[in-house]
Amino acid sequence: MDRTLIVDVKKALSPCDDVTICGWIRTRRDCRGFSFLEINDGSCLSNMQCLVDEGTAAHAALGQAQNGTSLKLRGSLVASPGKEQQWEIHAKEITIFGPADPLTYPLQKKRHSDEFLRSIAHLRPRTNKYGAIFRIRSQAAFAIHNFFHQEHFAYVHTPILTGSDCEGAGEMFHVTTQTQAAKTQDDFFSRPCQLTVSGQLEAEALACGLGRVYTFGPTFRAEDSRTPRHAAEFWMIEPEMAFADLGDIMRLAEDFLKSVISQVLETCAEDLILLDKFVSKGLLDRLTSWSSQTPYARLEYAQCIDILQKSGKKFVYPVDFGVDLQTEHERYLAEEYCACPLLITNYPRSIKPFYMRDNDDQRTVAAMDVLVPGIGEIIGGSQREERLEVLERKMQALGDTVGDYWWYLDLRRFGSVPHAGFGLGFERLLMLLTGTGNIRDVLPFPRTPGSLEF
Ligand code: 4AD
Ligand code: MG
Numbered sequence: 001m002d003r004t005l006i007v008d009v010k011k012a013l014s015p016c017d018d019v020t021i022c023g024w025i026r027t028r029r030d031c032r033g034f035s036f037l038e039i040n041d042g043s044c045l046s047n048m049q050c051l052v053d054e055g056t057a058a059h060a061a062l063g064q065a066q067n068g069t070s071l072k073l074r075g076s077l078v079a080s081p082g083k084e085q086q087w088e089i090h091a092k093e094i095t096i097f098g099p100a101d102p103l104t105y106p107l108q109k110k111r112h113s114d115e116f117l118r119s120i121a122h123l124r125p126r127t128n129k130y131g132a133i134f135r136i137r138s139q140a141a142f143a144i145h146n147f148f149h150q151e152h153f154a155y156v157h158t159p160i161l162t163g164s165d166c167e168g169a170g171e172m173f174h175v176t177t178q179t180q181a182a183k184t185q186d187d188f189f190s191r192p193c194q195l196t197v198s199g200q201l202e203a204e205a206l207a208c209g210l211g212r213v214y215t216f217g218p219t220f221r222a223e224d225s226r227t228p229r230h231a232a233e234f235w236m237i238e239p240e241m242a243f244a245d246l247g248d249i250m251r252l253a254e255d256f257l258k259s260v261i262s263q264v265l266e267t268c269a270e271d272l273i274l275l276d277k278f279v280s281k282g283l284l285d286r287l288t289s290w291s292s293q294t295p296y297a298r299l300e301y302a303q304c305i306d307i308l309q310k311s312g313k314k315f316v317y318p319v320d321f322g323v324d325l326q327t328e329h330e331r332y333l334a335e336e337y338c339a340c341p342l343l344i345t346n347y348p349r350s351i352k353p354f355y356m357r358d359n360d361d362q363r364t365v366a367a368m369d370v371l372v373p374g375i376g377e378i379i380g381g382s383q384r385e386e387r388l389e390v391l392e393r394k395m396q397a398l399g400d401t402v403g404d405y406w407w408y409l410d411l412r413r414f415g416s417v418p419h420a421g422f423g424l425g426f427e428r429l430l431m432l433l434t435g436t437g438n439i440r441d442v443l444p445f446p447r448t449p450g451s452l453e454f
Contacts, residue, residue, distance in 0.1 A: 009077065010086070015078050017077075019077045019089060022070070024071075025039060025065060025067055035051075045131060050088065053091075058075075066105075067108075070098045070100075073094050077089055129275070143263035144260055153239060162193070166353070168354060196219060198238065198423060200238055204408070207241060215236070228437055232449065234439070237424045246345065250298070257370070261291035296342060297342040301347045304344055315329060368380075368382060368422065386418050
C-alpha cells in the first residue's frame with residue numbers, strides 16, 4: 001500500500017502536494033465548514049492533524065466516522081497555523097477501511113484504568129500509554145543487541161524444551177503429548193520434559209567455545225507468586241563469559257544497564273516524556289542519573305544484613321545471616337539506604353543454586369544481584385563453579401543425579417575455564433525504563449496465575 005508513516009511525515013522539510021497516510025481516528029471535531037481529525041498510525045506517539053472541508057468528496061467519504069475508525073487519507077502537507085504541530089494535511093481523498101461503532105467501541109475518549117485496559121489487551125496497543133510502552137520495548141531489545149554486538153558477544157539460542165531445572169527451584173511447566181497419565185517412556189522424548197526456566201547451562205557450553213555469548217529468549221516459571229513483578233512467561237537476557245570472574249560480570253552488568261538506558265533515552269524521548277507526565281513523575285531524571293558515569297552502589301550480602309539489623313526498621317521477615325532477602329529488605333537497601341541501583345555480592349551458599357562458585361570462606365558463593373529502587377532485583381548472576389570435584393560434591397549434596405548433568409560436568413572435565421554470567425529479566429528492565437509499576441503492563445499479553453486470555 002502506497003503510504004507514508006506518520007513518524008516520517010512529521011520530519012518533512014518542506015510542504016508536499018501529495019501525501020498519503022493510514023491510521024485510526026483518535027479524535028474528530030466538527031466545526032463550521034470543515035472537520036478536524038487526529039490520526040494515529042502507531043509509528044510514533046503524536047497524531048497527524050488533518051482537515052477535511054465540508055462539501056468535498058473526502059468529507060462525504062468520511063461520513064459519520066468516529067474515534068476508532070481506520071482509514072486512508074490522501075492530501076497535501078502544509079504548514080500548520082496551530083502551535084501544537086508543524087504540519088497538517090488537507091484531505092483530498094479518504095477511504096474508510098473499518099468503522100468503529102462509537103457506542104460499543106471500548107476505547108472511549110477518557111482515561112481508562114490499567115486494570116480495565118488489561119481486560120482488553122487486544123485493543124490497548126491503540127492507546128497513547130501502551131503504544132509508548134511497546135515502542136520502548138522494541139527499542140530496548142534493539143539497544144540490548146546493539147550493546148552485546150559492540151562488545152563482541154555472539155547471540156545464541158538455547159532450547160525452550162528441556163530436561164533440566166537450572167535453578168533447582170522446581171517451578172517448571174511440564175510438557176507432554178500424552179492426554180492421559182502415561183509412562184514417561186511412552187511420551188515424546190521418553191523422558192520428562194519441561195519449559196526452560198533459564199538457558200544458562202547451555203549458554204555456559206556455548207561460552208566455553210565461543211568465549212562471549214548471550215541469549216535473549218522466553219523463559220517460563222510456574223511459581224505462584226501473585227506480585228506485580230512476577231510473570232509465568234517472561235523474557236530473559238543471559239550473557240555468559242569465559243575467562244571471567246565475579247568482578248568482570250559486575251562491571252559488565254553496570255556498563256550494560258547504563259548503555260541500554262542511554263540508548264533508550266536517545267531513541268524514545270517523546271514516549272518517555274509522556275510516561276514521565278502521566279505514569280511516573282521524575283522518570284526522565286531517574287533514567288538520566290542511572291545512565292551517567294556515577295558508579296552504582298556495591299555491598300556484600302553480610303554488610304546488607306548488618307545494615308538491615310541496624311536500620312531500626314520493623315521488617316515482617318526478620319534478618320539474620322543465611323536468610324534470603326525479601327522484597328521489603330531489597331526495597332530498604334535500594335530505595336532508602338543507597339537511593340540508586342545496587343550490586344549485592346557473596347550470598348550464603350545455602351540459598352543459591354548449585355552452579356555458583358564456592359568462595360574460600362566455605363559459607364558464601366560468588367553471586368551477584370542487581371537491585372533498583374522501585375522494583376528490587378532485576379539481575380541475578382554469578383561466577384560459575386569450574387572445579388570438577390567441587391561441583392560434583394555440590395550436586396551430590398543437593399541430591400541431584402549427577403548423571404543427568406554429564407555434559408555440564410564435561411565442561412569441567414575438558415579445558416575447564418573460570419567463567420561467569422548473569423540473567424536480566426527483560427520485563428523488570430522495562431518496568432524501570434517506563435516507570436510502570438506492574439509487570440502485566442509491559443508484556444503485550446501477560447501470562448500470570450489464572451490468566452491465559454488472548
Ligand atoms: O535470578 P534468576 O532466577 O537467575 C537465573 O535464572 C540465572 N540462571 C541467570 C544467569 O545467571 N544466567 O533470574 C534472573 C532474572 C531475575 O533477576 C529477574 O529479573 C528475572 O530474571 N525473573 C523474573 N522476571 C519476571 N517474572 C518472574 N517470575 C521472574 N523470575 C525471575
Ligand atoms: Mg535471582
